[in-house]
Amino acid sequence: MSDRDCIALLQWALPHLNHRWEGYRRVRRQICRCIAARIQALGLANVAAYRTRLEENPAEWTALRFCLRVTVSRFFRDHDMFHTLAQSILPALAEMAIKSGAETLRAWSAGCASGEEPYSLSLLWTFALQARWPGLRLSILATDIDEGMLRRAEMACYPASSLKEAPSNWLEPAFVRDNGRFCLRPELRVPVRFLRQDLCEELPDGSFHLILCRNLAFTYFAEPLQQEIARGLLERLIPWGYLILGAHERLPAGSGSIAAKGQTAGIYWKTASGVAAAALGQRE
Numbered sequence: 001m002s003d004r005d006c007i008a009l010l011q012w013a014l015p016h017l018n019h020r021w022e023g024y025r026r027v028r029r030q031i032c033r034c035i036a037a038r039i040q041a042l043g044l045a046n047v048a049a050y051r052t053r054l055e056e057n058p059a060e061w062t063a064l065r066f067c068l069r070v071t072v073s074r075f076f077r078d079h080d081m082f083h084t085l086a087q088s089i090l091p092a093l094a095e096m097a098i099k100s101g102a103e104t105l106r107a108w109s110a111g112c113a114s115g116e117e118p119y120s121l122s123l124l125w126t127f128a129l130q131a132r133w134p135g136l137r138l139s140i141l142a143t144d145i146d147e148g149m150l151r152r153a154e155m156a157c158y159p160a161s162s163l164k165e166a167p168s169n170w171l172e173p174a175f176v177r178d179n180g181r182f183c184l185r186p187e188l189r190v191p192v193r194f195l196r197q198d199l200c201e202e203l204p205d206g207s208f209h210l211i212l213c214r215n216l217a218f219t220y221f222a223e224p225l226q227q228e229i230a231r232g233l234l235e236r237l238i239p240w241g242y243l244i245l246g247a248h249e250r251l252p253a254g255s256g257s258i259a260a261k262g263q264t265a266g267i268y269w270k271t272a273s274g275v276a277a278a279a280l281g282q283r284e
Contacts, residue, residue, distance in 0.1 A: 001036045001046070013064060018221060019221055019222060020223070027070050031067055038063060038064075066146075069146060074163075075123075075166040076120050077116065086128050089267075090105075090210075094132070096240060098133060103136065106206065107211070108142075108143070108212070109140060109142040110143055110199055110211065110217075111143070111214070112142035113153070114152040117212060117214070118192045119184055119189070121138070121212075123166070123170055123174055125138040125191070137191070139193075143195045143199070143204060144197070150194050150196055156189055157178060158183075159180070163182055203229075204236070210241060213233060219249055239270055241270050244267050245268070249266050251268065
């Protein structure tokens with residue numbers, strides 16, 4: 001399958017799934033390899049035959065959606081964002097929770113893949129912050145559409161390449177080595193609960209102090225679907241809670257947001273009257 005044929009297929013198919021071509025442009029080779037393997041597995045002659053299959057067999061769209069998953073996940077991916085979480089966001093949320101009499105900080109990691117993001121949050125709280133608020137616990141809900149990824153997340157064993165951005169002095173107290181892999185110690189898994197959900201169709205019940213929805217909805221989904229998801233995220237965010245997107249993502253127009261500026265890109269906080277770009281500095 002040529003690059004041109006794959007691009008033409010994606011530009012035709014993505015709007016049917018409420019996705020947008022612009023989000024996939026730079027990762028298309030990974031997507032195209034998956035589609036090519038699918039075409040071969042079905043015994044089809046070419047891209048045109050696969051398009052016909054999509055038109056005639058609605059179930060095939062589910063298989064195509066699986067090919068559209070882009071799973072780049074590492075512990076502490078985007079170091080500056082985790083630095084801001086540790087220095088500003090989590091301390092502010094902890095103080096707010098204590099003043100309100102809460103015993104639990106509630107976080108949601110949407111599109112958690114194989115668990116590196118929610119487990120990074122667990123490590124950050126345990127090793128950097130928990131001692132300052134000993135009466136406060138962190139509860140993390142982690143959701144993803146891919147059952148295979150969630151099984152890997154629950155196993156919590158990772159190659160060394162997944163840990164290259166993690167603080168080196170946390171590796172020994174956090175992980176046990178097992179046949180070349182690093183397996184997270186059970187006590188650090190306790191705050192995280194995994195749940196299979198399709199962000200396009202279902203969002204979890206409850207409210208959250210912190211929501212992370214990075215490099216997913218606001219990169220790959222079409223704007224009407226982005227707007228729908230943004231409303232759902234903001235409904236589940238408590239007043240003065242924080243929503244974190246990818247560093248290059250923005251909430252869509254019509255979601256009641258103010259565009260992020262400068263070093264606060266992708267970080268929003270919910271005021272009593274809406275959502276604003278968080279006035280937080282991140283380390284250069």
